[in-house]
Amino acid sequence: MSVTALLAVSGVRKAFQKPDGGEHLVLDGVDLRLDEGQIVGLLGRSGSGKSTLLRLIAGLSQPSAGRLAYLGKPIEGPPAGVAMVFQSFAIFPWLTVYQNVALGLEAQRLPHAEIRKRSLAAIDMIGLDGFESAYPRELSGGMRQRIGFARALVVHPNILLMDEPFSALDVLTAETLRTDFLDLWCEGRMPIKGVILVTHNIEEAVLMCDRILVFGSNPGRILNEIEVKLPQPRDRLDPSFRELVERIYVEMTARPVAGAAGGRAERFPGTGIGTVLTHVSSNLLSGLLERVAAPPFNGVADLPKIASDLQMEIDELFPVAETLQMMRFAEVEGGDIRLMDIGLAFAHATLDERKRMFLRQLLNYIPLAAHIRRVLDERASHKAPKSRFSDELEDFMSEEAAAQTLRAIVSWGRYAEAFAYDNENAVFSLENPS
Ligand code: ADP
Ligand code: MG
Numbered sequence: 001m002s003v004t005a006l007l008a009v010s011g012v013r014k015a016f017q018k019p020d021g022g023e024h025l026v027l028d029g030v031d032l033r034l035d036e037g038q039i040v041g042l043l044g045r046s047g048s049g050k051s052t053l054l055r056l057i058a059g060l061s062q063p064s065a066g067r068l069a070y071l072g073k074p075i076e077g078p079p080a081g082v083a084m085v086f087q088s089f090a091i092f093p094w095l096t097v098y099q100n101v102a103l104g105l106e107a108q109r110l111p112h113a114e115i116r117k118r119s120l121a122a123i124d125m126i127g128l129d130g131f132e133s134a135y136p137r138e139l140s141g142g143m144r145q146r147i148g149f150a151r152a153l154v155v156h157p158n159i160l161l162m163d164e165p166f167s168a169l170d171v172l173t174a175e176t177l178r179t180d181f182l183d184l185w186c187e188g189r190m191p192i193k194g195v196i197l198v199t200h201n202i203e204e205a206v207l208m209c210d211r212i213l214v215f216g217s218n219p220g221r222i223l224n225e226i227e228v229k230l231p232q233p234r235d236r237l238d239p240s241f242r243e244l245v246e247r248i249y250v251e252m253t254a255r256p257v258a259g260a261a262g263g264r265a266e267r268f269p270g271t272g273i274g275t276v277l278t279h280v281s282s283n284l285l286s287g288l289l290e291r292v293a294a295p296p297f298n299g300v301a302d303l304p305k306i307a308s309d310l311q312m313e314i315d316e317l318f319p320v321a322e323t324l325q326m327m328r329f330a331e332v333e334g335g336d337i338r339l340m341d342i343g344l345a346f347a348h349a350t351l352d353e354r355k356r357m358f359l360r361q362l363l364n365y366i367p368l369a370a371h372i373r374r375v376l377d378e379r380a381s382h383k384a385p386k387s388r389f390s391d392e393l394e395d396f397m398s399e400e401a402a403a404q405t406l407r408a409i410v411s412w413g414r415y416a417e418a419f420a421y422d423n424e425n426a427v428f429s430l431e432n433p434s
Helices: 050-057 097-107 111-127 141-153 171-186 202-208 239-253 282-293 303-309 312-325 341-347 353-363 368-379 388-393 399-416
Strands: 007-018 023-034 036-042 065-069 082-085 157-162 194-199 211-216 221-227 300-302 330-334 336-339 383-385 419-424 427-429
Touching: 007 050, 023 036, 023 050, 023 221, 036 050, 036 202, 050 065, 050 157, 082 141, 097 111, 097 141, 097 399, 111 141, 111 157, 141 171, 157 368, 171 202, 194 202, 202 239, 211 239, 221 239, 239 330, 282 303, 282 312, 282 336, 282 341, 282 383, 300 303, 303 312, 303 336, 312 330, 336 341, 341 353, 341 419, 353 399, 368 383, 368 399, 368 427, 383 388, 388 399, 388 427, 399 419
Parallel strands: 036 194, 036 211, 082 157, 157 194
Antiparallel strands: 007 023, 007 065, 211 221, 300 336, 330 336, 383 427, 419 427
């Protein structure tokens, strides 16, 4: 192409040193190009290396191999024309909105009048007009997140990097902020030329991006690139919108090919044994299934509504919903949870039937469970020490994440009677299971 890309990433690999001297490969063979006028989405499960890639682009970290160029020049430190917005943004409670935004310009030695002009313009544009002298505590979560956007935009970056900027907000606030952002972008009112948006939310990617790079895990790499040709503003209910969401959803939740089991090169993201699991008790899982199955929800519910119904924080509810999604008891999309047939059946089943259903979903959709079960089946003793699996997991994730993942698998494995686990001796076995 004749025009220089805003950003060109080629053959990027990133490995972190592990305490034992080995390396943890997080990104491998990543290529990406961002041209002027585009929003490119990086979509993938948690742990697939999206934030790591963003930090490389922001010049905050160096690749182990490969090249990154901003406007044709190698990225060696934070480039002046690249700014970032995070999920939980560092706002200073003792500074006013104006001061928090102007902070973005601190590094550039600009005349005072210029700082003032630009900061007020950014505040105005992002919808914080009138709140210049307010303190963050006087604002709602959505307004506070707007400060983050304003601080990034005030530097007039060529590239805006966004790392899950809407994911800490409630559903309605997030949607308002997305829509406002898209309006400004489509009207060309933002002082930016291109955007990279990291998200694990398929609908958000389809709503906002011109191109979506679907990430796989272990190691993180780009599995597929999808062009979204739907005109803006996009309608979530439009059949072609739904179709695209469904296609990506299927792609991201497809299971590893039979026969490849046990191998490390899993073909699909979020399905490898390297997926970090969150410990959610079977009580919580069945509790949520029951509640969504019952009236007035009858199988589909708005997550925030369900949260208040169960007197839970939405942040507490998310891991429960995500686990149900991972096991294909339910789908979580656009702030709704929708039970699959098996989820509805579970809610109305007896305890024994529930255990059988849980066992099936666990072994089918949580590869680590299937892996542990297979190892135990194959060994004459039907026993294996926990270290057998934690060592393996630590090739993919931190020690802490591995411990948390094993806690989750032990609890689900026990409930489903897939295997037993002896806490005292740290040994998995097939002691009582079917
Ligand atoms: P995502 O943003 O897609 O959720 P991340 O890029 O945050 O994923 O993390 C990908 C993997 O890289 C994780 O397994 C994480 O533990 C690991 N990782 C990230 N940063 C570091 C680091 N500084 N040192 C070691 N491992 C890291
Ligand atoms: Mg991340």
